[in-house]
Amino acid sequence: MSGERDQQRPMEAADAAVHWFARLQDEAVTGDDWLAFEQWLAADPAHAAAYERLEGLWVDLDDLGEGVAAAMDAPVSLAAHRAVRAGQGLSRRGWLAAGAGLAASIAVGVGVANWPMTPVDTYATAPGQTRQLTLADGSKVWMNAGSRLDVRFERRARRVEMAEGEAAFDVTHDPQRPFLIATGDREVRVVGTEFNLRQRADDFALTVRRGVVEVRPDGAADAKPTRVAAGQQLTHKRGTTVGTLSATTPDAAFAWTRGQLVYTDATLSEVAADLSRSLGTPVRVADAATGRMRFTGVLTLDDKDVVLRRLEAFAPVRAERGPTGVTLRRR
Amino acid sequence: MTDARSALLAAYLERREDLVRFFAMRLKSPAAGEDLVQDIYLRIAAVEPGVDVRNAAGYLYRLGSNLMLDKIRGERRSAARDHDWRDSHRTVVGADEVSEEPPADATVAARQRLEAVVAVLKELPDQTQRVFRMHKFDGLSHTEVAQTLGISRSAVEKHCMAALKRLAERLR
Numbered sequence: 001m002s003g004e005r006d007q008q009r010p011m012e013a014a015d016a017a018v019h020w021f022a023r024l025q026d027e028a029v030t031g032d033d034w035l036a037f038e039q040w041l042a043a044d045p046a047h048a049a050a051y052e053r054l055e056g057l058w059v060d061l062d063d064l065g066e067g068v069a070a071a072m073d074a075p076v077s078l079a080a081h082r083a084v085r086a087g088q089g090l091s092r093r094g095w096l097a098a099g100a101g102l103a104a105s106i107a108v109g110v111g112v113a114n115w116p117m118t119p120v121d122t123y124a125t126a127p128g129q130t131r132q133l134t135l136a137d138g139s140k141v142w143m144n145a146g147s148r149l150d151v152r153f154e155r156r157a158r159r160v161e162m163a164e165g166e167a168a169f170d171v172t173h174d175p176q177r178p179f180l181i182a183t184g185d186r187e188v189r190v191v192g193t194e195f196n197l198r199q200r201a202d203d204f205a206l207t208v209r210r211g212v213v214e215v216r217p218d219g220a221a222d223a224k225p226t227r228v229a230a231g232q233q234l235t236h237k238r239g240t241t242v243g244t245l246s247a248t249t250p251d252a253a254f255a256w257t258r259g260q261l262v263y264t265d266a267t268l269s270e271v272a273a274d275l276s277r278s279l280g281t282p283v284r285v286a287d288a289a290t291g292r293m294r295f296t297g298v299l300t301l302d303d304k305d306v307v308l309r310r311l312e313a314f315a316p317v318r319a320e321r322g323p324t325g326v327t328l329r330r331r
Numbered sequence: 332m333t334d335a336r337s338a339l340l341a342a343y344l345e346r347r348e349d350l351v352r353f354f355a356m357r358l359k360s361p362a363a364g365e366d367l368v369q370d371i372y373l374r375i376a377a378v379e380p381g382v383d384v385r386n387a388a389g390y391l392y393r394l395g396s397n398l399m400l401d402k403i404r405g406e407r408r409s410a411a412r413d414h415d416w417r418d419s420h421r422t423v424v425g426a427d428e429v430s431e432e433p434p435a436d437a438t439v440a441a442r443q444r445l446e447a448v449v450a451v452l453k454e455l456p457d458q459t460q461r462v463f464r465m466h467k468f469d470g471l472s473h474t475e476v477a478q479t480l481g482i483s484r485s486a487v488e489k490h491c492m493a494a495l496k497r498l499a500e501r502l503r
Contacts, residue, residue, distance in 0.1 A: 014496075014499060014500075015496065017499075018492050018495045018496045018499060019492060021492075021495060022488050022489075022491040022492040022495060023488060023492075024392075024393065024396070025393070025466070025472075025473055025488075025491065026473045026474075026484055026487075026488055027385045027386070027389070027390075027472055027473060027474050027484075028385050028386060028389070028484065029386065029389040029392075029393070030386050030388060030389050031342070031346055031349070031386070031388025031389055031391075031392065033389065034349075034353065034388070034389065034392040035349065038352075038353050038356070041356065041357075042356065053499065054495065054499060055399075055400060055403060056403070057495075057498060057499060057502065058400065058467075059400055059403050059404045060444075061448065061467060061468075061498075062404060063441075064441075064444065064445050064448055067445045067449075068445065068448055068449055068452065068464070068468060120485045122485070148483070150483050150485045150486075152485075161483050161484070161485065163481070163482065163483045219385045
C-alpha cells in the first residue's frame with residue numbers, strides 16, 4: 001500500500017540521518033565514507049531534510065550546553081576528562097585505568113532497514129566462554145574468553161577493532177583488501193596468515209604461526225612497520241615506543257584454542273588472571289608473594305575442580321574455594 | 332609521523348573538486364560551496380603540526396561541515412535576536428544598545444526547552460548520557476571519549492546515535 005510506504009519513508013530517513021550524523025563525527029571516517037554520504041543525501045530530498053533537522057538540533061543544543069551540564073548529575077568527574085583534553089598525548093594513558101571502571105558494557109541498538117554504510121558487527125565472549133567465527137571473507141577467528149571484536153568490512157580494507165581480549169586469526173589472502181586490526185595503541189596489518197593476538201590491559205602480544213604480519217603504532221599509517229614472521233612473537237606495552245621481538249614456539253600461544261594453557265616461567269598472577277577468564281570464576285592470589293611465584297606447565301581446561309587440583313599438584317599452592325571465587329595461597 | 336599540514340594539503344589538492352561539489356549541494360549554492368572550500372584551505376594553514384590527522388580527506392570534510400554549522404549557528408542567533416526580542420525590547424543610550432538581557436518570556440521559553448532536553452537525556456542509560464555529554468557538551472572527540480571510558484570508538488558512535496535518535500524523536 002502506498003500510504004504505508006509514505007508513512008515509513010520519513011522514519012527511515014530520520015534513522016539513517018542519525019547514523020550518518022554520529023558516524024561522520026568519528027576521526028577514522030574516510031573520504032570514501034563522505035562520498036557515500038553525498039550519494040545518500042542526493043538520493044532523496046527527505047534524506048537532506050532529515051539531516052538538516054539534526055544539524056539544527058545539534059546547533060540548538062549548543063545554546064543549552066551550560067544549562068544541560070549543570071542540570072545533569074556529573075557522571076564523570078569533569079577534572080578527569082578535562083585533563084585528557086589537556087594531555088593530548090601519552091599522559092592520557094593514565095586515565096585509561098580510571099576510565100576502565102566506568103566502562104560497563106552496554107549494547108545500544110538502533111535498528112535501521114537498509115542502512116547504507118558498511119555495518120559494524122560486534123562479537124563478544126563472557127568469562128568462561130570461547131567462540132569460533134567465520135567472517136564474511138572466509139577468515140576464521142577463534143575468540144578467547146573475555147574478548148570483544150568490532151568487525152567492519154569496507155571496500156578497500158577489512159577492519160577489526162579489539163579493545164580488549166585475545167583471539168587466534170586465520171586470515172584469507174586478499175591483497176586488494178588488507179586485514180587491519182586496531183588494538184591498544186597498535187595496528188596489525190595482515191595479508192593472509194595465521195596468528196594469535198592478545199591485548200590484556202596494557203600488554204600486547206602477537207604470535208605468528210604462518211606468514212608475516214606487520215605492526216605499526218595505531219593511526220600512523222606511514223610509520224615503518226615491525227615485521228613479525230612465522231615462529232616469532234612481538235610483545236609491547238601500551239604507551240611505550242618499543243617492542244620485543246623473540247623466537248617462540250607458536251603452538252604455546254595457540255594452546256588455548258585446544259583448551260589448554262601453556263606456561264614457561266610465568267608468574268602465578270598471570271596464571272590466576274587467565275584462569276579467571278577461562279573458568280568464569282574469579283581466581284585471585286592471596287598475597288603479593290604468592291603472585292610472584294613462578295609456574296611452568298600445561299593446564300588442560302576441562303573441569304574447574306580438576307584444573308585447580310592439577311595446579312595444586314604442579315605448584316606449591318593451595319586453592320581455597322570461597323563464595324566469591326578461588327584464592328591461591330602459598331603452602 | 333609526517334606533518335599534519337602537508338598531509339592535509341595533499342588531500343585538499345586531490346579532493347578539491349569533490350569538496351566543492353559536496354558543499355555546493357549542502358549549501359544549495361555553487362558560489363557558497365566554493366567559498367566554503369576556500370575557507371577550508373585557509374584553516375589548513377592554522378592546523379597545529381602535531382594534530383592527529385587519522386584520515387586527511389575525512390578531516391577536511393569534517394572541518395568544512397563544522398564551518399557550515401558555525402554559519403548556521405551565527406544565523407540562528409542573529410535571527411533569534413532580531414525576531415524574538417531585540418526589536419521589541421531594546422534600550423538605547425545614544426547610539427549604543429545597552430540591553431543584553433532577553434525579556435522574561437524568552438527566558439521562560441529557553442528554560443522550558445532546557446528542561447525538555449534534560450528530561451530526554453535523563454531517560455537514557457547512564458553510559459549513553461555520559462558519552463553524549465562528553466562528546467557534545469565537553470567537546471571531546473570520539474577517540475578521546477573512547478579512551479577516557481575504555482570503550483571502542485564504535486561503541487561511542489552507537490551511544491551518540493541512541494542519544495540523537497531519542498532527542499530528534501522527542502523534541503520538535
